[in-house]
Amino acid sequence: xxxxxxxxxxxxxxxxxxxxxxxxxxxxxxxxxxxxxxxxxxxxxxxxxxxxxxxxxxxxxxxxxxxxxxxxxxxxxxxxxxxxxxxxxxxxxxxxxxxxxxxxxxxxxxxxxxxxxxxxxxxxx
Numbered sequence: 436x437x438x439x440x441x442x443x444x445x446x447x448x449x450x451x452x453x454x455x456x457x458x459x460x461x462x463x464x465x466x467x468x469x470x471x472x473x474x475x476x477x478x479x480x481x482x483x484x485x486x487x488x489x490x491x492x493x494x495x496x497x498x499x500x501x502x503x504x505x506x507x508x509x510x511x512x513x514x515x516x517x518x519x520x521x522x523x524x525x526x527x528x529x530x531x532x533x534x535x536x537x538x539x540x541x542x543x544x545x546x547x548x549x550x551x552x553x554x555x556x557x558x559x560x
Contacts, residue, residue, distance in 0.1 A: 437461040437533040437549040444529060444554030447521055451558070455516040457531030457551055465489075465509035466537035470545050471516045473527035473556075480530070484516060485542040494542035499525075521558045528553040 438460040447453055455471065470485035484505040485494040493505055502521075507514040514531060534540055535548030 437464060437467060439531045439533065439549055439551035441529065441531050441551040441554040444556045446557045446559065449521060449523055449558055449560050451521050452517070452519045453521065453556060455518070455529055455531075455554060455556075457514045457516075459512040459514075459533070461533075462512070463537070464512040464533070468534040468536075468538075468540050468542060468545055469505075469507060469514040470532045470534070470542070470547065471505060471514075472530045472532055472547070473525075474530070474553075475524075475527040478527075482543070482545065483529070485545050486514065487540075487542065488538060492542060518556070521556075523558045523560045525556060526558050527556060529556050530554075 443455040471483045474480040486505045504517040530553045531551040532547035533549040534545045
């Protein structure tokens with residue numbers, strides 16, 4: 436399992452920006468597709484964005500397309516989620532996840548094998 440630690444959450448006004456970071460302890464981090472999920476109160480956890488092992492492919496949920504950007508720096512064992520034009524409906528706990536498989540996968544249906552502890556993002560109107 437890959438150990439993951441998120442940071443960067445907080446409170447922001449609607450229209451603002453936040454950047455989430457997820458640091459991995461595993462030196463094979465660069466082999467794993469990575470994703471960001473979120474869970475709002477009373478709702479199921481949903482995939483927000485995912486990125487392939489080499490950063491060459493990305494996936495975004497329709498609700499965040501054009502506003503969020505996922506990226507990774509394999510030299511730093513870190514994946515990022517840049518969130519712009521935030522809306523109150525983006526309020527949720529955001530989780531970083533590593534897929535259970537290494538290599539090439541279908542990003543939109545990634546299956547996490549490791550999770551971070553989550554970081555709260557609150558967008559006020």
